[in-house]
Amino acid sequence: MSAPEDRNKVELKEIEALEQQEANAMLGADTSTLQTLWADDMTVNSTANMIAGKKLLLEMVENGQLKLRVYERRPVRIALFGDLVVSTGNEISQLIGRTLPEFKLFTSYMNVWTKRDGNWQLLARHVGLIHREKSESPQ
Amino acid sequence: MGGMHDDEESKGPKILVVEDDEDAREAMVALLQMKGYHAVPAGNGREALDYLDQASAPDLIILDLWMPVMDGWHFRSEQIKNPRLAHIPVIVVTALSDRADVDANEVIIKPVDVDRLLTTVDQYCRREPTS
DSSP: OHHHHHHHHHHHHHHHHHHHHHHHHHHTOOOHHHHHHHHEEEEEEEEEEEEEHHHHHHHHTTTTTOOEEEEEEEEEEEETTEEEEEEEEEEEESSSEEEESSSEEEEEEEEEEEEEEEEEEEEEEEEEEEEEEEEEOOO | TTTOOOOTTSSSOOEEEEOOHHHHHHHHHHHHHTOOOEEESSSSSHHHHHHHHSOOOOOOOEESSSSSSSHHHHHHHHHHTTTTTSSSOEEEEEEEEOGGGSSSSSSSSSSEEEHHHHHHHHHHHTOOEEE
């Protein structure tokens, strides 16, 4: 395997780990990790058809408006384009208490990561709804 | 109504959110509540009119157009016909790109840019934008 291919392999492994780290930080409402992983100019388009940025989303996590009971992420394809990486996959999530009964959301996502000052950061994210179902055991 | 209660004791300007999509409705209500508004959800135009018939008038209505039971166009025509409700400003949120079809104070295209929505809401509720 050539040196560039080795480098790409390492980068993709790193992104795969960051994808899980970011998902775990969301689940744990770990805003200090999210602050580091999210680019300041990050844009997110959610299943609610609302476009929000880093500041507001961090505020929602801190205030408990974006608190997750379940959050699982499964990347299907991760592709490297120089200093950009596009990761596509599916997720299962369940927000705590925003609706009663709570709903489990099955979604597809596309995350765009960018390398800035040697560190990968999440720059853009789009989430599309695949299926929504009532959770049987919300508590 | 829309899975949530209306607490008339809540502080802040009152905003009626009329949206059939549960994700969008609850996300918008949560966002507005976080920003200090008293947000009340309704799942369609009929639910919204029933609410307005019984409760004090809100300061603002955020209205989707494509909804079951009673859509946003029908709701708006009923609202305008009612002297008690006609003065309430309406922000329409829609995926429609033809704004000429919409009778509203403001039209915001979906997906909704939250920063723009909050700025517009603040204008109609006569508050300084919250940071």
